[in-house]
Amino acid sequence: MLHLSIDLQRGDFQRQVRIEDDARVVALVGASGAGKTTVLNAIAGLVRPRAGRIEIDGRVLFDSEHGIDLPAHRRRIGYVFQDARLFPHLDVRHNLLYGLRGERKLQPRFALDTIVELLGIDKLLSRRTHALSGGEAQRIALGRALLSQPQILLLDEPLSMLDQARREELIPYLQRVRDETALPMVYVSHVPAEVRRLTDAVHVLD
Numbered sequence: 001m002l003h004l005s006i007d008l009q010r011g012d013f014q015r016q017v018r019i020e021d022d023a024r025v026v027a028l029v030g031a032s033g034a035g036k037t038t039v040l041n042a043i044a045g046l047v048r049p050r051a052g053r054i055e056i057d058g059r060v061l062f063d064s065e066h067g068i069d070l071p072a073h074r075r076r077i078g079y080v081f082q083d084a085r086l087f088p089h090l091d092v093r094h095n096l097l098y099g100l101r102g103e104r105k106l107q108p109r110f111a112l113d114t115i116v117e118l119l120g121i122d123k124l125l126s127r128r129t130h131a132l133s134g135g136e137a138q139r140i141a142l143g144r145a146l147l148s149q150p151q152i153l154l155l156d157e158p159l160s161m162l163d164q165a166r167r168e169e170l171i172p173y174l175q176r177v178r179d180e181t182a183l184p185m186v187y188v189s190h191v192p193a194e195v196r197r198l199t200d201a202v203h204v205l206d
């Protein structure tokens, strides 16, 4: 599902990354500074590799040899970060609906009701974002990402800012998203136990 071979450079940081994997849910692990976030950003089209090729689920997002470099907004990526990055001036419902814009509104694969049910967030819809726990905020961030109708989901340590109890609360929802959306997922983490519960294949960047 994930075929990636890229040369990355960020300041003094340089590395070649190759991942060939047919698993749908792939973990990227490695020490701090190994380049995990940079790889996700390259997949999302936020960092341009010096050279190489990125193909996910049969879609070529980047291929320097053939002059292919899809702009970020055409890559159909849902990106969930360590912190939820919700819009503080919008309530939960409008944070979710922010994802559902433009032509994607017409026949969404992931509709608002479906996502609200999947993530168990019906009671939160009229809340302001400052009144959410960290785990609730991450569920809304996941929902917003899914409502943007992605074809790929990128998760950059979505549990790392939560305490253990909140992590345990969020993991079943991540598992539901994994199992019920059938989206290809790339999951960055440096916690082996977390990765084993959520992903099918593990790649180590060292």
Ligand SMILES: Nc1ncnc2c1ncn2[C@@H]1O[C@H](COP(=O)(O)OP(=O)(O)OP(=O)(O)O)[C@@H](O)[C@H]1O
Pocket: 010, 011, 012, 013, 030, 031, 032, 033, 034, 035, 036, 037, 038, 039, 190
């Ligand atoms: N905009 C930038 N300019 C210069 N160097 C950068 C930039 N972004 C990242 N780097 C460097 O690239 C390297 C890889 O960073 P990256 O954030 O991808 O690592 P990571 O494996 O995700 O780390 P962590 O687990 O700490 O998030 C680091 O050495 C970092 O300092």
